[in-house]
Amino acid sequence: MIESGARSEGITTIDLGYRSCPRCVAAFLVRTSEGPVLVECGPASCIDALRAGIEAAGTTLEEINHLFLTHIHLDHAGATGTCTRAGATAHVHERGARHLIDPTQLMASATRVFGDALKRDLGALEQSDESRIDSMNDNDRVKVGDATFTALETPGHARHHHAWLMETGGNRHLFSGDVAGMCLPGTRFATLPLVAPELDPPTWLQSIDRIRSVDADALWLTHFGLIERHGDFLDHVEHRLRSELQFVEELIKSQGDQASNALLGPYRAWHTQEARKHGVDIELLDLHCTDQHYQANLAGVGRWIEKRP
Numbered sequence: 001m002i003e004s005g006a007r008s009e010g011i012t013t014i015d016l017g018y019r020s021c022p023r024c025v026a027a028f029l030v031r032t033s034e035g036p037v038l039v040e041c042g043p044a045s046c047i048d049a050l051r052a053g054i055e056a057a058g059t060t061l062e063e064i065n066h067l068f069l070t071h072i073h074l075d076h077a078g079a080t081g082t083c084t085r086a087g088a089t090a091h092v093h094e095r096g097a098r099h100l101i102d103p104t105q106l107m108a109s110a111t112r113v114f115g116d117a118l119k120r121d122l123g124a125l126e127q128s129d130e131s132r133i134d135s136m137n138d139n140d141r142v143k144v145g146d147a148t149f150t151a152l153e154t155p156g157h158a159r160h161h162h163a164w165l166m167e168t169g170g171n172r173h174l175f176s177g178d179v180a181g182m183c184l185p186g187t188r189f190a191t192l193p194l195v196a197p198e199l200d201p202p203t204w205l206q207s208i209d210r211i212r213s214v215d216a217d218a219l220w221l222t223h224f225g226l227i228e229r230h231g232d233f234l235d236h237v238e239h240r241l242r243s244e245l246q247f248v249e250e251l252i253k254s255q256g257d258q259a260s261n262a263l264l265g266p267y268r269a270w271h272t273q274e275a276r277k278h279g280v281d282i283e284l285l286d287l288h289c290t291d292q293h294y295q296a297n298l299a300g301v302g303r304w305i306e307k308r309p
């Protein structure tokens with residue numbers, strides 16, 4: 001992976017410093033012949049870092065006319081209201097669009113999931129004017145100067161998820177949102193956000209296949225950055241998705257009368273051991289995978305088990 005802030009063919013990775021954690025959440029500034037655009041904008045709590053990253057790249061938030069969102073979870077799209085007020089049009093999955101215009105329901109569900117941590121870690125999504133929200137369907141395209149962005153329906157982590165394929169100058173870049181997992185910085189180890197309420201693992205596996213079939217020249221993860229040799233990495237993500245699901249599902253089934261927070265310890269211990277096998281520094285792992293990450297995954301898989309046919 002390149003260093004955060006470094007540039008590759010007109011793409012700048014901005015490290016938003018989410019929870020003071022380096023290389024956890026990214027936004028991407030992409031240069032086109034018609035001006036800069038953003039892919040992802042990060043949470044509202046990181047707006048200063050977003051502005052600073054854009055300015056360090058020699059432009060301003062006010063000059064951004066297009067924002068491409070992979071989905072509306074607050075770590076990806078929380079700053080949308082600020083970006084659209086500054087003049088951007090946000091291109092987003094049709095199922096997510098209305099929540100950006102009226103964030104009441106989205107913020108209520110985020111409050112249930114994150115509690116007190118919501119304000120501190122993510123901040124509040126502000127509403128966007130309807131005229132600034134462009135509702136997208138599978139294979140819809142947006143042309144900005146010499147770059148074409150194509151929305152690829154990639155559900156599984158969320159039902160309303162698009163990966164964005166950007167084609168420019170003969171190169172094809174894929175921004176995968178959360179579908180290709182989260183890569184621990186400096187490693188090739190992927191971990192998965194298996195969160196409620198829309199987690200659907202079989203569909204997720206199909207979405208990984210779709211990304212694979214695109215055969216892009218470069219893969220960019222929101223968590224985090226450019227992935228080298230991404231064919232191998234996608235195989236690894238698929239393997240991790242299957243093994244993490246299997247472990248969590250068996251853990252939940254063996255739960256008996258234990259309280260659900262009793263599962264956190266065994267889950268964290270197993271995941272730590274898996275990460276160690278891939279040479280991940282455990283301090284780094286703990287910084288990225290907090291108790292909240294494990295709890296959210298346990299709740300997400302638990303809910304999927306209950307509702308699946």
Ligand SMILES: [Zn+2]
Pocket residue numbers: 073075076177178193222223
């Ligand atoms: Zn995410």
